[in-house]
Amino acid sequence: MEFHQNSSDQGTLEELGRRLAHHRLNINWTQGKLAKEAGVSQRTVHRLECGHSAQTSNLIRILRALRLLENLEALVPAPAASPIQQLKLHGKKRQRASSSSDGPKLKKPWSWRDKE
Numbered sequence: 001m002e003f004h005q006n007s008s009d010q011g012t013l014e015e016l017g018r019r020l021a022h023h024r025l026n027i028n029w030t031q032g033k034l035a036k037e038a039g040v041s042q043r044t045v046h047r048l049e050c051g052h053s054a055q056t057s058n059l060i061r062i063l064r065a066l067r068l069l070e071n072l073e074a075l076v077p078a079p080a081a082s083p084i085q086q087l088k089l090h091g092k093k094r095q096r097a098s099s100s101s102d103g104p105k106l107k108k109p110w111s112w113r114d115k116e
Contacts, residue, residue: 014051021049023066038065 001015024034024045026092031049035042038061048062053066063069081089 010051013053017049017051020062020066023068026051027066034065038062082097 001012003012003015007015024031029037031045032042035045038058040043040058040061044054044058045062048059060069060072063072
């Protein structure tokens with residue numbers, strides 16, 4: 001099953017539990033071992049794998065223990081800055097090279113002619 005917008009809460013929880021159990025079994029851990037590594041009770045692991053709800057902090061601990069926490073980035077990506085916000089953050093980018101502001105260099109210093 002895949003996660004869909006129209007999926008029921010219960011169906012989504014059950015699929016999440018199946019996937020967590022699958023990852024746990026792939027690394028050959030018992031529910032007790034996962035519970036110990038995650039710092040949660042074995043009952044919490046069992047409830048999650050059976051499709052029951054759990055505290056978000058417990059889910060995060062279990063995902064971290066299974067080395068799946070980085071996958072939350074795909075679930076809730078960081079908000080991208082709008083083009084206007086990007087301009088404000090980075091300022092205007094140069095589009096052209098500017099000419100020298102010093103002007104031409106004279107070989108001898110300029111002086112008043114009446115002083116000669």
